[in-house]
Amino acid sequence: MASGTVGIQQTRWRTPCQQCPLRSLPDFRDFTPKELDFVSQFKSGELSIERGATILVEGMHSAHLFTVLSGWAFRYKLLPDGRRQIMNYVLPGDLIGLQGSLMGEMDHSIEALTTVTLCVFERSKLERLFERHASLAYDLTWIAAHEERILDEHLLSIGRRTALERTAYLLSFIHQRAHLAGVNGGRRVLPITQQHVADTLGLSLVHTNKTLRKLAERNLMRWQDKGCEILDADGLQMLAGWEGLQRGPRPFI
């Protein structure tokens, strides 16, 4: 179930935007009725993706963009010989496929870490969005600039932080994101393997394992059966020397 349409299904049930469960989260901004109206007809359906399935593939031309309604995924690129770099994680409220929509072709792939539900938007309606809904156009730009900001921080991390700092940064980062996206219902468990951590941080699997062990010895986190439990989010953030995610309401579509 690694590629193609395997593991991807249209859902029977379609969540109306008016009752979007994300909108009630404190971290997301509200829509005006006019905006809500537009988004509601911008949305053309819903998809459900199995764990392990590929949502978007590098090189693909997609006629859609998506907002994640539930579940976790990750965005990555491959080198010709198979080396993998994970760029970022995708959580509820995140928009994906914008790059492909604007520039014709995806330059990265996205794979589901858990079962993922997506809202589907028609690329062809983007034009109307820009022409008639300046505030949403602004939001799209904001979203792209925000992703850029996240990538800046990751770059700083991989380029200049030590393995221990990097790992602390990553766990702290994902944990904060999950918290703001209202995922996990309080349980602080992240559905990733050590291979994902390694491929995000530019480390080998073995070294990642040993580094995680050091964090565990300091009681900052614990590796569970399959996934990672955060024990001391502040301690991790401090060890990384990271300022934390920006707060305040953020737009989403």
Next chain:
Amino acid sequence: MASGTVGIQQTRWRTPCQQCPLRSLPDFRDFTPKELDFVSQFKSGELSIERGATILVEGMHSAHLFTVLSGWAFRYKLLPDGRRQIMNYVLPGDLIGLQGSLMGEMDHSIEALTTVTLCVFERSKLERLFERHASLAYDLTWIAAHEERILDEHLLSIGRRTALERTAYLLSFIHQRAHLAGVNGGRRVLPITQQHVADTLGLSLVHTNKTLRKLAERNLMRWQDKGCEILDADGLQMLAGWEGLQRGPRPFI
């Protein structure tokens, strides 16, 4: 002259947008008369920055955004203890300060590598741009998404390429960018020090030096008095296993 307003001056001469020298480059898209009109009054002046001066500082709230008219600069972040990571290089045609304009505060700094001339735009007029000029709003989003794409590739580079591959990638990347921006008038010299290369690639200065030496031994490049000369751009790109920059007209403002 590291910070503040030192090294920054308003220029006497102001290039009219109608005669913008960048517009004649094949890589940039054309404006409609209406767009040109707007941009022309969106531009509020010009600044000249000396080599080594800081154009934008992390944490700063700026009322402006800028397009580079001429010169080279670089965008970077610092860790509390002084470790530096260069995120990207800024060349003519590049827009800077968008993040700060959208999100209130810069989260990175920008320093001039050569004398830089900037077109200055008022942040306060951004709103009107989104409301009245959908095509330019689209361009802004495109620009942000494009920068994201570049960062993805850098991340892949730092995370998963070897020191030799990374270095080849960087030189090839900057060289292509310079070529498309019409910089250097055919001379293939990049105005950077080995320290810049090191801080971009997440390597130490010494190791960077030894890696560059290996590239020089293969006749791919040569380090000059102060700066780097590209001898075999294709060879560098191939060694890096990189696909090269996307072609085709790009928007700019």
Next chain:
DNA sequence: CGTGTGGTTGAACAATGTCAAGCTCTGTGG
């Protein structure tokens, strides 16, 4: 002439990668 910036080099050392093996689950088919 100094002085500073940027480049070069070798040696010792630390960080990280690779290899190889084994362990613990979990799911599956007999």
Next chain:
DNA sequence: CCACAGAGCTTGACATTGTTCAACCACACG
């Protein structure tokens, strides 16, 4: 119910890569 296979985690030994330290050199500039 058991045997087995696969995925993911763990560990130690060893190889490689990259860092740090400490020089020294070359050139530009005042």
